[in-house]
Amino acid sequence: MSVIERKQRSSNRTGATAFALALLTGVLGSGCGDDGTSNPAGQSGGAGQGGGGGGQDGGDAFIVATRVWDDTATNSYFHVLPSIEPGTEVDPSQALEIPGSARLFAFGGLGWFGIGEAEAPTISRYTLDGSNKLVKGDSISFQPFGVQSLWPTNYIISSTKVYHPDRAGEQIVVWNPTTMEVEGTIPLPDTHREGYLALYAYGSVLRGKTLLISVGWFDWKTTDTILPETGLIAIDTETDTVVRFDVDDRCGGITQPVETASGDAYFVSSALAGAAYHLDRLESEPCALRILKDADAFDPDFHLLLSELSDGAIMGDPIPAGGDGLFLRVFEPDLATIEEETKTSGVTSQPAWHWWRWDTATNEAAAIGELAPSPANVSFFEVDGRVFTIDEGSGSTESTLIELTAEGGPKLGLKTPGYLHGLAKVR
Template identity: 70%
Template sequence: MRAIQQKQRPPRGTSATTGALLLLVGALVSAGCADEEQTARPGPVGEEAFVVATRVWDDTATNSYFHVVPSLEQGTVVDPSQAMEIPGSARLFAFADQGWFGVGDGESPTISHYTLDARDALVKGDAISLQPFGVQSLWQTNYLVSPTKAYHPDRAGEQLVVWNPTTMEVQGTIPLPDTSREGYLALYGYASIQRGKTLLFSVGWFDWTANDTILPETGLVAIDTETDTVVRFDVDDRCGGITESVEMASGDAYFVSSALAGAAHHLERLETEPCALRVLKDADSFDPDYVVRLGDLTDGAIAGDPIPAGRDSLFLRALDEDLTTVGDETKSFEITGQKAWRWWRWDTATGEATLVAELAPSPANVSWFDVDGRIFTIDEKTDSIESTLIELTAEGGPKLGLTTPGYLHGVTKVR
């Protein structure tokens, strides 16, 4: 499983308070509804199994639900009465390549390992608390180094917490004082890139609470994963507001501005235009000769928030100003929450980008997931009462998947 984006709110990792309407495939959603719902139940050991995480909230409480299902296809039954319920905004953590998954508690910085029993029920195993290490709340992000090492980015504490998913032990922390910027959250990237024993992740600096501004620079942290020390910290002033990196089939990694950065630039609260930097497959620093202004790809439209599209391609979201409402007090995250962002596919190998006409305009910060090499997003109903998976990279074009009550914020294959 990879990545969580937000709907009508600041970047991933913040709590959800409002819902947004996401209609990615327009008529496809209504036309694709099955006349008869097929009943699908978790099957015997040996068949596929997936964990789907959802969240339901109202004015008084938030509850999270973890469902075990045999398929992600349309018509699969998702029964809340059969789900594991956890109070608060719990998170699904998974290292699919290692066959490991767990849950981040919704009300404390605790990570618990889970497995499936013979009846495909979720079984809680060992747990670790990050509270003794200064962590106040969990983010969705973990950087996996090996079966015995992962880093949890504690953005508020400006540190990495080193922990072992196999033994479920915390091994220490890596302070990151150089990433501090007064008045700004150091938003460590939602993904990391490994170059041998060196792990790389970006840093963007966001203030969406006081002044709704973003610093016009991007940091790149290099960690020696053998000694758990900072090798280097670079700052690049060509591009700001980067939160995501995507590694291509070529091995090159692209660090691309968030749509939030695009919105801030549109509101004149970020100096640099939305853009992309690159780390070549054999390198561990930004390519000094490479920067792409995303507007040059999208006919001048503000763009950002990359999603893998297969091989050497990325999906981008580009703002259609004709669909956008902006007032004097509009916040950047209120722009990313509007159904005004069109989908583009950027082939980084050829440098060409094309509009994806079969996808209707949507909010920019929608959830997306990488499940066994298949890329999904969601169609989310008003007030998050229901979510439907959409497989973006399906053969023949976007395809509807299962529907869940509430806001679908995590998916992973567990068998």
């Protein structure tokens, strides 16, 4: 089994955005899924800001989640570290080891973090003891509600209410991280498209009491195609009911929103959508939609083709860049090997994607010269207002954090063995 195939079996990706986006950090990227279908659900996913969690009063504490696999097994490691700066020691023998592709859940500002199991839809809360060791607490199972496996996404509503999107089950599970109880589900039958997975976004946007979640439709099992439309679910977070479901046929393959300093939220096509368009498996050109800061629906007057920003090149995969900026990935066909049977995930997993920054206020975009081309299937994390991604070593045997928003340009940080798929500050 190849590294890419192993990732598709063992990882997924997360996205994070504005208020209350819970980042269940997992491999995000164009090509990885944790639902057991080997689908490249990937979008740059984010995770990151945890809180409290007990343990010693002094000093920072970060949890770094890594994953190591070979042709026979996958193991996950959860490291408690005092720093994520270069030179910090990462010793797997001191980490919490869990078989399979377990994933980190950390809810910014709530003082809550946990670990999701690899083989069952079960989440366990963890805290730190006086020696900064991870201590397992109460667990919650979504299995009685029809959930087969966990995805790396949660939408935080409050300290007592979190939404977990069950994409395969076309529903949202409403659960309480304080009491560790499931309080109900929100059926989403209107999101069904025969033969396609309804991929509820890796992030959400809150407008008053209304939570907005985009939907993209992907088929990785048979045709490797993406539908040329984007759904928008509007949920009343007080009654936990769907109040509206819109479909916009101007743009497809969206999996990640980014809310900028202006308050506007941008919904931008994924790198997977760009790959599908390049392979003639998506009819609509990669593009961006917008929801204005005081609105709860897509702006009918805003539809931007990403090629207008990149001189015609394929572009996608939005990552928050601070202020009114977004990081995007731009595809360089000359750096990729594409054959007739190449999958969309086979395009995004090649080191053929440049880093660009788009200023939504001026509508200008430019390449980031400090970063070499890399796969588009990397994770991103938000910690203390900073945005990080990773430089994935050959064969995913090593990862290096890159602080994208560092002053003066991207800066290298912590180096870890294995694939770094989760990061949260818990103290």
